[in-house]
Amino acid sequence: MKKYSVFAIAREAMRGHKGWEEQWTSPEPKKEYDVIIVGAGGHGLATAYYLASEHGITNIAVLEKGWLGGGNTGRNTTIIRSNYLYDESAGIYDHALKLWDGLSQELNYNVMYSARGVMMLAHNVHDVQVFKRHIHANRLNGIDNEWLTPEEAKAFCPPLNISKEARYPVMGAALQRRGGTARHDAVAWGYARGASARGVHIIQNCEVTGIKRAANGAVSGVETTRGFIGAKKVGVVAAGHSSVIMNMAGVRMPLESYPLQALVSEPIKPVVPCVVMSNTVHAYISQSDKGELVIGAGTDQYVSYSQTGGLHILQHTLDAICEMFPIFTRMKMLRSWGGIVDVTPDRSPILAKTPVKGLYVNCGWGTGGFKATPGSGNVFAHTIAKDEPHPINAPFTLERFRTGRLIDEAAAAAVAH
């Protein structure tokens, strides 16, 4: 792998940019690997990267039925934050946040992590009380989060409407300054390049159609559209399709898959300097470096794999955006898209071993998995390499739905899940 640097740019500028190499290779699948990762999204590629870089396991295939980073990794609003209520969640999301800081240097790839601050608006007394509770809980866990008055919120994000005449007036906000955004595609590409350079095979257009198990019940490989590929360890990181893949090994999951939509506006000059989220009126917004407003909507109410959602969901979100930012009422929206998110009953992810030996699962990130990409890959790689969970993901078991030790962020949610 050739290192990217200012000298590389200068060198290539001199010779017509003919020396850039492919960022990752596209090899033919081998007959057998030590580890197979199902799904080349951000979490899967990060898992492969950390297996190679931290655990010395490089005989890995990452299988992807479509193209790399073409699922939810390329279909989200790129918001990064770690201000979750419970200790377990704070642990895993802040582990990720710490990795975001410095990820561009580690990968030698600009993932454009921008700690521009994530501001969550409170619109009623309940919101105020819940956010203040979150702030205190976060600070006990060493996570920055602070309370802003409506005037302070407006100073931090000038286009915000804090009029008392609004239907849902802003009564204050919780601000995590380390929160922000990153370039989603670059995250997938950076991890893919780093993994490929260490010998990981990234195999696109290769759909897993079955999971093979040996006589003793352990995993022996996967059937794919490009033939059987053997492996003693298989990590399933398939987001909305996790139930489908896990069913192939006979494991039924506590998951339901819903469409989640987002949309972007026409590009305009910089106007929104941070991420603004509101659970009560349900909308979140930030501005990309290209100038587009990036707006996230809610999920549809029914199980679907269609990668499209209802128009009324988007309308509802835009109603809220126009209420919060009246200056955007005449803007045009350029495009919208839908991804399929796998939601657990307690709205916390599952990163764990499974009842099947050699089969590991990383799923259930629901509507907010992007922010966790580096941390999720990092501890999932540990889980696969050592055949036991890292202390950070140890609580995120599959068994918690039997034992009742839930991590109930659904009830504690600072935002909709």
Next chain:
Amino acid sequence: MLLIRCPYCEEERPELEFRNAGEAHIARPTNIAAESDDDFEKFFFIRANPKGVIYERWRHIHGCARFFNAVRDTVTDKFVMTYKAGEPKPAKLPGAPK
């Protein structure tokens, strides 16, 4: 937005009048205190989440307010049929090969 046929009102109405109520044909245990942890997990948390035909409950909340069941394809979001609550899971779906 989906168009959903309520089997009680006997007409297609927009999705906004309805509330999805999850997977259908999950029987609540008669003595829930006696359920084993395994069975409780299956009843309460485990879901089929199929890519394809799903049997699900809907409630016509802004209409007749009654619960009913529907068969839908989760890839196309197209409804195959709807039927009244309490009726058995249809053995054969309309349009299915004989």
